[in-house]
Amino acid sequence: MWQAARMDLHPALAPLAGLLGTWRGTGHGVYPTIDPFDYGEEVTFAHVGKPFLSYVQRTWEPDSGAPMHSELGFLRATGADRVELVIAQPFGATEALVGTVEDGRLRLRSQAVVTTPTAKRIDAVERDVTVTRDAQGPVLRYDLRMAAVGEPMTHHLAAELRPGD
């Protein structure tokens, strides 16, 4: 079985070490084609001693706790300040993004988004993630923009997460 607990962090992941662990909080979504919505969210970044982090995300309705979205993937450190992110989406999409990490700030732009025959079309995605620290401790914030269903690149999601269990 996997031995993450005994593994040292791969040196290439040093610029991404601040992401490690589980984060929880709330987010807000908007898009020209849908009603705005709020969500609860949990994100976990983990490693197994190799130069990538696994990325496990899920969201839920704030009131009922019912599952909303989820996504799964891997964040790769590919040299110096370069990163790549590959993601699978349950509505029938994959994203491959490339970008940079600098001072706890990730800037990722899609190289290719694939949508399956039954999925709504997404043409491009931009994901910015920052890990900073305020009076209450570490905070992870992200902003996701997408060009989808005929709309140009437009803000879609923003959330603020704090360390979880």
Added chain:
Amino acid sequence: MWQAARMDLHPALAPLAGLLGTWRGTGHGVYPTIDPFDYGEEVTFAHVGKPFLSYVQRTWEPDSGAPMHSELGFLRATGADRVELVIAQPFGATEALVGTVEDGRLRLRSQAVVTTPTAKRIDAVERDVTVTRDAQGPVLRYDLRMAAVGEPMTHHLAAELRPGD
């Protein structure tokens, strides 16, 4: 949080119900460009009441238990006998596959494989999965073929897994 334990299986997932749970076993890999290798493997399919299964997979070296591969994704039921599978790979690839499920046999062919700028190129993937039953109980077998790094579609991986914990 998610409430999988309280959720009924989505009716569209009935043809995929046999996959649910955790499976463990061993596999064998070959490819014209590499040495043959054995691996231990764990696969978990789970649901949250929606018409898809999450797919979490990891493999390890049989002797040392050290992590080898992992992949994450979602298997979607898209009507009648139709299925779609989206996967993220830690070496910098995404797969979107479409296919059929019939009598516990999945046949999936890649619609698109994306490899990131730093990854080895994969052009196409074929995945066949069966769930059957023998004297020892349920057994999940898969066969994975791929066209990659200049090779034509060629057998790469096969494994046999049994229900885990």
